Amino acid sequence: MARVVVDVPLAHLDRPFDYAVPDEMADEVRAGCRVRVRFAGQLVDGFVLELADSSEHGGKLTPLAKVVSPEPVLTPQVVALARAVAERWGGTVTDVLRLAVPPRRVAAEKRPPAEPPPPPPPPDPAGFARYPTGPALLTAVAEGRPARAVWTALPGEDWPARLVELCQAALSGGRGALVVTPDGRDLDRLAAAAEARLPQGSVVVLRADAAPDARYRRFLDAVRGTARVVLGTRAAVFAPVADLGLVAVWDDGDDLHAEPRAPYAHARDVLVHRAHLASCAAVVAATARTAEAQLLVESGWAHELVADRATLRAAAPRVQALGADAELARDPAARTARLPSLAHRVARQALADGAPVLVQVPRAGYAPGLACDRCRAPARCAVCSGPLGVAATPGPGGSRVPACRWCARPAATFDCPYCHGTKLRASVVGAARTAEELGRAFAGAAVRVSGRGSGVLPSVPPGPALVVATPGAEPVAEGGYGAALLLDSWALLGRADLRAGEETLRRWMNAAALVRPASAGGQVVVAADAAHPVVQALVRWDPGWLAARELADRRELGFPPATRMAALSGTAPALAEFLAAARLPADADLLGPVPEPSRPGQEGERERYLVRVPRAEGSALAHALAEVQGVRSAKKATEHVRVQLDPLDLV
Known part of the structure; x- marks a missing residue:
């Protein structure tokens, strides 16, 4: 008898069903394999969860219709995790398994399994030496102890190398590791570090944009135990890593970690559950810190992995914000200027020193938001009431005609329904227009744009240049940026969102972490009021303080994660x-x-x-x-x- 979970997306059928195993299939059917069964008069796919001698069903069992593949692709550990995720998020096991197991590719299954490479030696603890408890964490992972840490990475930290060292520690103890990143750029950096440091054949990369054959082949390497380290994006949280010894997530505050499909689980929380079920080590790592990570620390589930203040001061750039008396005396309009004189001076100094300058702009495009020039009412499409904007790419002849961002209909003419004004102004300035304005302000300097629409740059060469990027698309500069300008803070801090402050600090710190230390001339200018708590956390480079404050406020108000x-x-x-x-x-x-x-x-x-x-x-x-x-x-x-x-x- 085979107990099968059928691929039927109905909540009231979220349970396994018993089927008889015909004699001719007895040698092929095993726990974890794919089968076809007859269910409600139709043939549907399913997975065999287990084989048993008896069934609680009193009647005659329907036989299995077909063994799709004898390859056991669903491990008991993944089944237990799928059940836990479905129960916690009010979903079904079938929905979770669709995320956990990729579609079958016949050619990949025909490859014979390879022998796993021998374990590497333990990593050099020097990389974690700047964190007082870092070497102890490496030792605990190597020894197979369930150490849990919330790691706040130093600015300029080579975080891919540190995460790979944790994976190496797990491998040296004969156990596997799983690391999840928010996007493909971070995954590329992590994969490159793993390829350089870990034994060949011990690592597979699971990513959503991989070809189906390649993804399934790598999945089989993991389920067969050939590769003991799995690196991937969101869906890799369910990867069947053999003898799991470590789970880690990088930049857990990134919203890309939240699954947009049912049951809408978050990668960080799934990995926390997985660490509990597997009794393995867990690391929640980021440059900033979320309220959820702070809750793990305050509850005692994890400990902080942070550097002392002297080490932090040596690694961090100098951060300046608006509001200093001297600056206001020099530039009274600094509070309202989009690019105050302080930012101009810092950028010119960095360019003169031969270093690139990073300019972070919250919005992509040219002018993604338009308003009536007379009454400032938001401009809407006359057909579908969608917001009007100007695309980053000019039209024929270099014209920039406003168009609806929903239905894409051009708005060659405009008539405000409130004041009947006919002229438009930009209420929100995007990265493309910012690059255009900076090109005029810093004549002769090269200007590069990284972001949606213009393409995301993985890195930029050394040398003087202005790099305009949207949050999350900041390229890495060889040797670090000489300066970073964080513009349009109102667009981030002014959002009607529970996580506005936390998310703003995460985006700012991820950009500022790419800047050289203050001892090497690195400077960051944030166009925001210095008295704001988020700005203070950036100036002092203390994300833990803001996370604790956020968590305390949410406890008082009754908001998640409290x-x-x-x-x-x-x-x-x-x-x-x-x-x-x-x-x-x-x-x-x-x-x-x-x-x-x-x-x-x-x-x-x-x-x-x-x-x-x-x-x-x-x-x-x-x-x-x-x-x-x-x-x-x-x-x-x-x-x-x-x-x-x-x-x-x-x-």
Whole structure:
């Protein structure tokens, strides 16, 4: 008898089913293999979870229809993780397994498995010597102890090399390692460091943009135990690493770590669960620190891995913000200027010294936001009411005609519905226009743009140049940047978002970390009020202080991660039916409803509720919501209600 999880996306069928194993398939069927079974009159795919001698089903079992492949691609450890993730986020095991196991490619399975390379020696602890507890962490990982750390990397740190040293420590102890990065650029840097330091054949890279054959071949190397180190992006959190000894995530505050498909799990939280299930070491690493990482420290689950202040001062650039009396006396308009005189002087000095200058701009494009020149009302499309903007690429003849950012219809003429003004002004300036303005302000200096639309540069050569980049697209400069200018702070700090301050500091610190130390002339200018707490955290280079402050504020106000929240989205009748059937915990707070922001292509009006419970009631909330989804699925409800636990966006 085979216990099979069938690939059926219905919440009320989220359980394994028993099937008989025909004699002719007995030699091929094994736990973890792919099969085809008859379910509700149709042939569907499935995975064999286990083989058993008896079944609780009293009737006759339906036989397996076909063994798709005898290759065991689903390990018991991944099954246990999938169940834990489905339970925590109120999803189904089938949804998780779709993320965990890539589609089958026959050619890859025909390759014979290779022998894993011998373990390397333990890494040199010198790389972690600048952190007081760094060498002890390496030793714990090598010895297979479940050490947990929240690592705040120093500015200018070669973080790919440090993470690879942790992987080497795990390998030296005969155990595997898993490291997850937010995007392909970070993964490329990590893979290059691993290739240079780890034994050949011991590492595979799982990335979403890889060819299907290559991705499945690398997946098989991991599940067969040939490669003991897996590096990847978000979906790699479920990689079947043999004898797992270390899990690590880099830059856990990046929203790319949040899965946009059900059950909407976050890579950091999945790895924390995996470390608990596998009793292995875990490292949450970043230049900045999230409130969730701070909660891991304050709860005692992890310890801080930080450098002392003297080491930090030697590695950090000099950070200056607006508001100093001397600067205001010299430039009274500095508070409102987009590029104050301080930024001009710092940039000119760095260029004169032969160093590149990084200019971070929050928005891509040329003028992504337009407004009426007379009354300043946001300019909207006359057809679909979408926002008007100017693209980064000029049209025929170099013209820049405003167009709708939703339906792409050009707006050659404009008539403001409020004041009937006909002229437009840029309310938001993008990277392309910033590069154009800087090219005029710094005549003769080379200007490069890195970001969406213009292409992301992985690196820039040394030498004087202005590099305009959007957050997350900052290229690495050989030898470091001479200066960094952080512009348009209002666009980051002024967002109506619970994580606005935390996210702003993360973006600023990731950019500032690419600048040379102050001893080598490195300077950072942030165009923001020096009295703002986020600016103070940057000036003092103390992300832990801001994370602790954020967490304390959220505890007082009852916001995540101090509590657990679920977002319910749907039409008003569907939400009313859903909530009437839900058996929410007694301590649950129901917030809403509020109109859900319209999206391109969305039909009809939708609403949103937030359900808040204490952290201790999080499992009960997830169970209650999954139960309602199962009931609605069994009743074949016509309108879907989207359920998302721990959403990043609460607005």
